[in-house]
Amino acid sequence: MLEVHRWRQIDWAPSAVVALATSVDGTVVAAARENGSIELWNVAPGSVGWHCHLTIPGREEAAISSLVWCKSGGDQSTPLGRLFSAGLDGFITEWNLQTLQPKEISESYGGSVWQLAAEPLEALKRAAISSNGALLKKNSDGSDNDEGSSSDSDSEEEEEEGSSHHDIVEQRIAVGCDDGCVRIFTVGDNQAGMLYRRAFPRVKGRILSVTWSLDATRVYAGGSDGCIRCWDSKTVRELFRITAGIGGRGAGSELCVWSLLALRNGTIVSGDSTGSTQFWEGEHGTLLQGHSKHNADVLALAAAPAHNVVFAAGADGQVTLYQLVDESSGKDANGTHPTSEKNSLRVRDRWVYVGNKRNHTHDVKALALAYPVVQEEGQTERPVQKRRRKSRAQMKNDYKKWAQPGIPMLISGGNDCKLFTYPAEAFLAFHPHDICHAPQRPQVQFAGDLSSSGLSVLMAQHSTWIDVWKMNTNRNAVTDMELGYEFGKEVLGKRKFRDEANYVVGNPIKMNGTGEKKLPVHPASNGRSSPYPSKQVASTKGVAPALLARIKCKTVEHIACSAISGDGKYVAFSDRLKPRLFQLEQQQVGASNSLKAKGIIAKKKLSPSLPAAQCMLFTPDSTRLLLGSTQQIMVINVENGEVLHSFKVAPPSARGPKGSLSPINFMCTSADSQWLAATTSSGYIHIFSLEALREREVGLNAVCLKWFYQKDNPNTKRTSCRHHWSVPVMDGTVATSAIFRPSSSNVLIISTAGNQLHVLDVEAKELTKWSTANGEVLSMRLLDFPGGITGLSVPPTPVSTTVIAYSSREGPWVIPETRPSVHNKCTVQDNIHSYRAMVQIDFSKPVKLYSHEPKEKSQAHANGNGAAPKQNGSSSVHTDNFAYVPFKDPVLFLGHTAQSSVLVVEKPWLEVLRQIPAPVYRHLYGT
Numbered sequence: 023m024l025e026v027h028r029w030r031q032i033d034w035a036p037s038a039v040v041a042l043a044t045s046v047d048g049t050v051v052a053a054a055r056e057n058g059s060i061e062l063w064n065v066a067p068g069s070v071g072w073h074c075h076l077t078i079p080g081r082e083e084a085a086i087s088s089l090v091w092c093k094s095g096g097d098q099s100t101p102l103g104r105l106f107s108a109g110l111d112g113f114i115t116e117w118n119l120q121t122l123q124p125k126e127i128s129e130s131y132g133g134s135v136w137q138l139a140a141e142p143l144e145a146l147k148r149a150a151i152s153s154n155g156a157l158l159k160k161n162s163d164g165s166d167n168d169e170g171s172s173s174d175s176d177s178e179e180e181e182e183e184g185s186s187h188h189d190i191v192e193q194r195i196a197v198g199c200d201d202g203c204v205r206i207f208t209v210g211d212n213q214a215g216m217l218y219r220r221a222f223p224r225v226k227g228r229i230l231s232v233t234w235s236l237d238a239t240r241v242y243a244g245g246s247d248g249c250i251r252c253w254d255s256k257t258v259r260e261l262f263r264i265t266a267g268i269g270g271r272g273a274g275s276e277l278c279v280w281s282l283l284a285l286r287n288g289t290i291v292s293g294d295s296t297g298s299t300q301f302w303e304g305e306h307g308t309l310l311q312g313h314s315k316h317n318a319d320v321l322a323l324a325a326a327p328a329h330n331v332v333f334a335a336g337a338d339g340q341v342t343l344y345q346l347v348d349e350s351s352g353k354d355a356n357g358t359h360p361t362s363e364k365n366s367l368r369v370r371d372r373w374v375y376v377g378n379k380r381n382h383t384h385d386v387k388a389l390a391l392a393y394p395v396v397q398e399e400g401q402t403e404r405p406v407q408k409r410r411r412k413s414r415a416q417m418k419n420d421y422k423k424w425a426q427p428g429i430p431m432l433i434s435g436g437n438d439c440k441l442f443t444y445p446a447e448a449f450l451a452f453h454p455h456d457i458c459h460a461p462q463r464p465q466v467q468f469a470g471d472l473s474s475s476g477l478s479v480l481m482a483q484h485s486t487w488i489d490v491w492k493m494n495t496n497r498n499a500v501t502d503m504e505l506g507y508e509f510g511k512e513v514l515g516k517r518k519f520r521d522e523a524n525y526v527v528g529n530p531i532k533m534n535g536t537g538e539k540k541l542p543v544h545p546a547s548n549g550r551s552s553p554y555p556s557k558q559v560a561s562t563k564g565v566a567p568a569l570l571a572r573i574k575c576k577t578v579e580h581i582a583c584s585a586i587s588g589d590g591k592y593v594a595f596s597d598r599l600k601p602r603l604f605q606l607e608q609q610q611v612g613a614s615n616s617l618k619a620k621g622i623i624a625k626k627k628l629s630p631s632l633p634a635a636q637c638m639l640f641t642p643d644s645t646r647l648l649l650g651s652t653q654q655i656m657v658i659n660v661e662n663g664e665v666l667h668s669f670k671v672a673p674p675s676a677r678g679p680k681g682s683l684s685p686i687n688f689m690c691t692s693a694d695s696q697w698l699a700a701t702t703s704s705g706y707i708h709i710f711s712l713e714a715l716r717e718r719e720v721g722l723n724a725v726c727l728k729w730f731y732q733k734d735n736p737n738t739k740r741t742s743c744r745h746h747w748s749v750p751v752m753d754g755t756v757a758t759s760a761i762f763r764p765s766s767s768n769v770l771i772i773s774t775a776g777n778q779l780h781v782l783d784v785e786a787k788e789l790t791k792w793s794t795a796n797g798e799v800l801s802m803r804l805l806d807f808p809g810g811i812t813g814l815s816v817p818p819t820p821v822s823t824t825v826i827a828y829s830s831r832e833g834p835w836v837i838p839e840t841r842p843s844v845h846n847k848c849t850v851q852d853n854i855h856s857y858r859a860m861v862q863i864d865f866s867k868p869v870k871l872y873s874h875e876p877k878e879k880s881q882a883h884a885n886g887n888g889a890a891p892k893q894n895g896s897s898s899v900h901t902d903n904f905a906y907v908p909f910k911d912p913v914l915f916l917g918h919t920a921q922s923s924v925l926v927v928e929k930p931w932l933e934v935l936r937q938i939p940a941p942v943y944r945h946l947y948g949t
Contacts, residue, residue, distance in 0.1 A: 024862070025923040026907065027495055031566055032482055032914065034929045035937050036461040037080075039435030042390035043089035046103035046143070051392050051433055052091070053441060054107060055462070057485060058084025059580065060117065062703075063441070064756065064775065067394040067429060069455035070810055071755055072443070073775035075703040076685060078122050079580040079598060082486070085110040090138040092193050093146070095211030104209065106216065108135035108197065114207070116215045120652045122582070122636060122685055123598060126215025128207070132199025136230045141194040145238035194219075194255075196241050198229035204243050204253065222258050225251065231292075233282040235304065242290055244279025250292055252307065262307040266294050283323040283332065289373075291332055293320025299334045299344065301373045311373045315342050318942045324389035326446045327430050332373070333449070335386035338942050341434055342378040343449050346371055377450045384437035384941040391446060392431050433457075437938060459858075459912060460812075460830040465583070466915035466927050469590040470818060478919065479570065479590035480927075487574045488584055488595055490606060490621060493567035495919040571621030573604055583637050587644035592626075592660050594647055596635035601649055603628055603660065628663040632656065637686040641695050650686035650700060655710070669745065671700060671708060690760050692767035693820070697746075697784055699770055705756035707749035707772060709784045747787050753778050761814045763865075764822055771825050773811040777804045779827060781865065796869045803869060803904055807861065812913070817921045826924065828860035830913040858909040860916060860924075867903040 037055040044051055053061045058080025066072045080086075087110055091103040100119075108114045112133050118125040192208040195216060199205055202224045207216035227246035234241055240261070241253045250264040266279050281293040288304035297316035302309055318337035325332050330346045348371055430446040434454075441458035445451075465483035482489045575581055577597060584595035594603045603626040637650035646666070647658040657667040671686060684704035691698050691712070698710040755776040763769040768785040778801055781793035789797070804811075807829065815826045863869065915927040 024905075024907070025920075027919065027923065027925045029493070029567065029925065029927050030911075030929055030933075031491075032464060032466070032927055032929060033484060033489070034464055034914065034934055036439040036463075036934065038384075038387070038437040038439055038938070039441065040086060040387055041089045041107075042388035042433055042435055043091055043105075044390045044392045045091050045101075045105075046093055047101040048391075048393035050102055051390055052089050052105055053388075053435055054086040054089050055080065055439075056085075057580070058082075058086055058109075059462070060086070060089070060105075060107060062119070063433075063457070065392040065394050065431060066755070066775070067431070069443075069457065070777050071394075071775050072455075072457040072810070073756055073758060074458075075687065075705075075756055076119065076122070078117060079582040080485070081580055081598075082578040083111065087134070087136055088138040090140045090195065092140050092195065092209045093143060095191075099211075106138060106195070106209075108138050110134040110136075110200075112200075114138070114197070114216055120685060122652075123634075128216045128218070130197055130199055130205065131218060132197070132201040132203050132205055132221070134200035134228075135197055136200065136228060137198045137232050139196040139198075139232045139234055139241075141196075141234055141238045142236050143193075144236060145234075146191070146193060192217075194238070196232045196234060196243075198232040198243060200228050202227055202229060202245070204229055204232055204241060206255075220258070222253050223260065225249075231279055231282040233284050235284050235288075236286055240284075240304075242282050242284060244282050244292060244294075246278050248277030248279065248294070250279055250282065250290070250302070250307070252304075264292075264302060264307040266292055266298075266300065267296065268309055268312075278319075280319055280321050281323045281334075283325060285325060285332075286329040291323055291325075291334075293323050293334055293336070295319045297336060297338070299323075299332075299342070301344075313342075313344065313373075313375050315375055315378065316340060317944070318385075321385065321387050322389040322434075324391050324432060326391070331446070331449075333389055333432055333446075335389050335434055335436070337385040338380075338944065339382040339384060339386060339436070339438075340378045340380050341382075341386060341389070341432075341444070343376040344373050345376045347374055379444070379449070379454065381442050381454050381456075382434065382436050382438050382440060383935065384938060386434050386436040388435045390433045392433060393428060394431065437941070438935065439938070459810075460914060463830065463912070463914045467584075467586050468915070468917040468919070468925060469586050470588060470919070479586065480567070480925070481584065481586040481593060482927075483581055483584040483595065485580045487572055488581070488593060489569060490571040490573070490586070490590075490593065491567045492570045492608075493925075494565060495923065495925065570608065571606060571623055573623060583635055585638035585640050585647070587640040587660070588642055589644045592640065592644060592647070594638050594640075596638060596649070598634050600630070601628060601632055601635045601638070603647065603658075603663065626660065626663060628658070629665060632658075632665070637689050637700075639689045639691065641691060642693055643695065648689060648691075648698070650689055652685050655686075655689075655698070655700060669710065671702065687757075688759070690762060692762040693764045694767045696767050697762065697770070699760050699762070699784070701757045701760055701772075703756070705751035707757055707760060707770075708745065709747040709749065709770070711744050711746045747784060749782065752780050758811055759813045761816055761825070763816055763825075764818060764820050771814055771816070773814055773827055775810060777807050777811055779804065779811070779825075779863070790865075792865050799869045799871055800863070802871060804861075807859070813916060815917045815924065817918045819921045822921060823866040824862055824864045826860050826862050826916065826918070828858075828913055828916040830858050858911070858913050859906050860909070860913075861904060861906040864903045869903050 037057040037059070039053050040056050041054040042051060049065050051063045051065060053063060055061070060078040061074045062076035064071070064073045064075055086107050088108050090106050092106060094100050094103045102119070105117045105119065106114060107117065108130065112130050112135065114128045114130055114135065116125040117123075192210045195207040195209060197205045197207060204222040206219045206221070208219055209216055222241070225245060225247070229243050229245055231244040232241065234255075239255055241255050242250060243253065244250050244266065248266050250266055252261040252263075253259065254261055267277050276295070278295040279292055280295065283291040284304065285291065289310065290302040290304045292300050292302065294300075296314070297318055297320060298312055298314045299316070299320055300309065300312040316334070316336035316338050320334050320336045322335040323332065332344045334342045334344065432444040432446045432449065433441060434444070435441045439458070439461040440456055441461075442454040443457050444454045467481045469479040469481070478493055478495050480491045480493060482491065573593060573595070575595070575597060577599060579597035579599055581595050581597055584593070586593050591606055592603065593606055594601060596602065605624045605626055607622040607624070608620070632649065633651050635649040635651055639648045639650070640646065641648070645660060647660050649656045649658060650671070652671070654668050654670055656665055658664070659666055684702035684706070687701045687703055689698060689700045695712055698712050700708045700710070702708070749772070752772065753774050753776045755774045757772050758775050760770060760772040763771065768783055769790060770782045770784050772780050772782065774780070780797070781790045782788070783790050810829055811827045812830045813828055815828070816822060817824060909926070909928060911928040911930045913926060913928050915925070917925050919925050
């Protein structure tokens with residue numbers, strides 16, 4: 023029996039998504055949140071493969087309002103491009119994606135920035151071709167501006183400055199400012215940040231939205247005065263003005279144009295505060311169609327690659343679809359325009375409302391379109407499990423039908439902190455995927471048992487503080503550490519576990535088709551059995567942990583990473599400025615096994631020259647602190663803060679696929695401190711040998727110390743930390759977690775974003791025999807694992823051979839549930855559940871496939887993540903080496919406390935939603 027200690031007392035308050043932007047190559051989506059943090063997500067087809075590989079921490083006064091990617095050239099060119107953010111603080115920041123630090127900060131010269139819009143790359147390419155290699159001028163002299171009466175007093179100076187700058191190939195950025203001006207900045211290949219060029223004439227109110235025409239000859243701006251203005255990008259003349267309320271729900275001084283979109287055929291799409299989505303003829307500003315399908319403000323717009331489909335998102339939580347059709351034939355107008363018309367809008371083409379989806383519970387503030395990475399040569403696809411054609415035909419929502427590389431994906435984000443993705447070409451045919459299953463989940467680390475009494479320490483990292491909790495993980499003391507909840511009673515929102523009342527304690531239950539077992543029930547559970555269908559978990563009411571200490575970050579920067587030592591005596595964290603180290607002492611109150619204790623915090627001195635860390639880790643003996651950054655890993659003595667050693671993260675031959683060093687996502691060490699594994703955002707895992715640290719731990723003599731420090735003397739024999747191996751990208755997806763086995767220090771277990779597990783022998787630089795023999799079968803079993811593998815955990819005992827892989831993402835799983843009938847006989851029913859889950863695998867045993875083909879029809883769950891094959895009562899769906907436990911709530915952390923005991927930190931999502939401001943009221947039938 024596996025004991026599961028569940029804890030829900032942790033604070034978890036994720037931040038809303040305020041902006042989305044797709045990289046230049048379309049393979050990465052940047053998501054900005056309300057607290058100033060920026061996440062970079064790898065785009066993948068379907069629901070498996072999405073992974074947040076980079077997170078730029080925010081700061082207290084940050085208020086990001088817009089993101090934009092610009093082309094990248096020069097010596098540091100990357101396919102992704104250059105990332106810029108702008109906010110209501112009036113600054114535009116370029117981010118260094120290797121150091122996660124601001125590269126350059128520019129002032130907007132117009133107050134708060136509401137939106138950034140980059141000049142289309144198609145216009146740059148056409149201009150470069152038409153000039154036959156000549157340099158492209160970015161600004162005109164503007165001598166014939168007749169709108170000087172309404173422009174800034176500094177317009178003439180700006181025009182003179184624009185005419186005298188160097189004629190180089192630059193990309194223009196239109197910035198909508200709070201003072202009513204559209205300002206033009208440029209981004210050059212060999213210049214950091216944005217360079218201010220000129221300002222358009224000032225208008226009344228704020229500029230809330232801005233966009234370019236595809237040929238970059240016009241700039242469209244929407245304001246808080248309810249008007250849409252068209253400017254000539256060269257002469258800065260206002261060509262025409264549109265009153266956005268016409269054709270919608272009325273105009274007025276309070277109407278705001280929140281979003282604008284320019285299409286290839288010249289059509290302009292606008293979304294305003296009345297909930298109207300309007301289509302305008304781009305040449306003269308004539309209204310084509312107007313739709314009022316939203317019950318609140320339309321905040322975001324996006325178009326499919328063919329520009330024949332437009333998506334609109336609003337504060338009512340809807341994402342609506344509008345399509346361009348030819349009313350004469352009733353067919354899609356995509357690709358039907360004659361070449362002589364140059365994609366202009368025909369008379370009989372109309373934009374019609376097709377449908378909508380309401381997956382967000384709150385306002386949808388951002389939309390973006392991205393493209394999954396096309397599989398490279400040499401990469402093999404994952405083995406696909408064979409299923410009966412009849413069953414597959416019933417899976418109308420099976421994501422494998424459309425989840426292919428290169429298919430455009432629509433991403434939406436909003437106030438509910440979630441990120442949903444949809445197939446842009448089949449928006450209504452399939453259900454979306456929740457790729458951000460646990461947004462901004464707190465980083466949790468478990469210190470393990472500190473004494474024989476079973477007292478343990480757990481650390482939780484939040485944005486500006488660190489919480490240290492003390493808990494009792496003894497079997498007789500606690501099994502279910504939660505507040506205000508008991509199994510068998512109603513939970514938050516009056517939701518119950520499925521068929522919970524049907525469980526009869528003590529009845530014989532058939533397990534895995536192999537025999538009969540009694541369902542284990544702890545005496546303190548008051549006769550209630552576990553609601554988990556796996557029948558492997560007991561439930562009791564436990565004692566809630568006590569808060570031992572809270573360490574606050576006194577700067578405005580948010581915490582980027584943290585770590586706690588194995589003995590619970592040291593806590594370290596780092597923001598974007600510098601790392602900090604604290605010593606934690608406990609003053610026990612009451613009995614030795616009591617949770618009542620007072621924590622005394624003492625700050626340890628570190629060298630002021632230490633750089634900010636992106637990842638932290640204590641060695642198993644709690645005497646060394648490892649600080650990981652983009653270019654190096656530093657070894658710190660926790661007693662005196664001395665830097666013992668530093669080494670490069672990646673040699674030149676093991677750099678990322680884009681030719682540059684990548685930040686470290688996480689690190690792990692073997693139990694004997696012999697090996698260190700550092701995983702980078704590019705997907706590489708770098709293995710280092712820490713023999714030098716091991717020798718120092720066992721008492722290195724003075725001669726060996728000289729060998730250790732005399733790095734520059736080639737004639738001196740020395741033992742140092744050295745790079746051993748760079749593990750290539752497995753399965754074409756980045757690694758999500760890694761852990762060493764305690765029973766064998768040279769065995770490394772890694773999980774990838776593609777739901778795969780690999781077991782490596784780091785000393786031999788190859789896959790283990792078990793992984794080679796069972797890899798294909800294991801990949802088939804994990805193919806339909808609900809969601810994606812979030813983390814790994816191994817028992818702390820040296821004889822352990824098992825590992826637990828867990829997921830906090832919600833996904834479907836076909837679970838064979840055993841129910842006693844009225845005649846006390848066992849029957850097996852197959853049901854599809856939407857659960858988070860963990861799976862336990864024993865590396866000393868083989869993994870077997872399903873014994874029979876499914877005999878019943880299968881269904882796909884509403885989330886569209888596919889479904890595992892169903893089995894009848896005589897088949898073995900779960901072997902002894904593939905035991906799983908589903909979870910109802912998002913899992914923030916899972917770690918072993920003993921050989922057969924795990925700690926699960928979870929939080930009901932309904933409780934998280936209560937912390938978010940209420941959405942727009944929507945009347946529900948029957949309420």
